[in-house]
Amino acid sequence: MSSNIVWHKHTVDKDTRANKLKQKPSVIWLTGLSGSGKSTIANLLEKRLFEAQHATYLLDGDNVRHGLCGDLGFDDKARVENIRRISEVSKLFVDAGLIVLTAFISPFKADRDFCRSLLNEGEFIEVFVDTPLEVCEQRDPKGLYKKARSGDIKHFTGIDSDYEAPASPEVHLQYQDEPAEDTAERLYQALKTKGFVS
Incomplete structure (x- = not known):
């Protein structure tokens, strides 16, 4: 962390923004193997939340690699930095008061726990998109x-790089054969039932 800096408090804070948006800000963090369906499900879930009048933003693994994380590779050290930035x-x-959806392999438990540690209790919702390799x-x-x-790609999660599956995610979402729309709806209903969204 840089030295000689102080966090500047603003008059309009998180609670003020959240109250105006009439929602509980949070991060809905979808993790799973490449091809598990994270991005597809996250996209459908955001649409569902948007239709329910929630203010959202979706961060997708490939999309952030076009800009914010465009300078990073895919070895373990770069993956850690990628998730730190996200x-x-x-x-x-x-x-800002938003419901943030993320779709990242995020293979390491420590990195997902880091994001959880940045937020208040109940603001980090880990969703394990559990699709067999x-x-x-x-x-x-x-x-x-x-x-x-x-051998054309090295350090690929599930092949020659480990994936540490969540032991106790807020939502364990098994996804194999059913339509993605049905899976996204199951996730939405699970989030509502657990009180994460209205």
């Missing part, structure tokens, strides 16, 4: 598993 951005969006490989929407198996 965590800090997510915290700012929560401070063999199903993700069959889908392989970007052809990445094929490249990883052939």
Whole structure:
């Protein structure tokens, strides 16, 4: 952390913004293997939340690599830095009063826990999109598993880099064969039932 800096408090704070938006700001953090369906489900969930009059923003793994994290590679050290940056951005969006959805493999428990540590109790909602590796490989929407198996991609999660599955996520979402729309609706209803969204 830089030295000689002090956090400047603003008159319009998180509670004021949240009250105006009539919602509880939070981070809904979708984690799972590549091809598990995180981005698809997050996109559908955001649409559902938007239709319910929530103010949201979706941070997607590929999208942030075009700008904010465009200078990072995919080895373990770069993955940690990628998630650190996303965590800090997510915290700012929560401070803005928004419901933030993220779709990142985020393979390491410590990195997900770091984001949780930045937020208040109940503001970090971990969603494990639990899709078996063999199903993700069959889908392989970007052809990445094929490249990883052939050695063209190194440090690929699930192949030659570990994925540490959440032990006790707020929502454990199994997703294999059903339509993505149905899975997103299941997630939305689970979030409502647990009181994370209205």
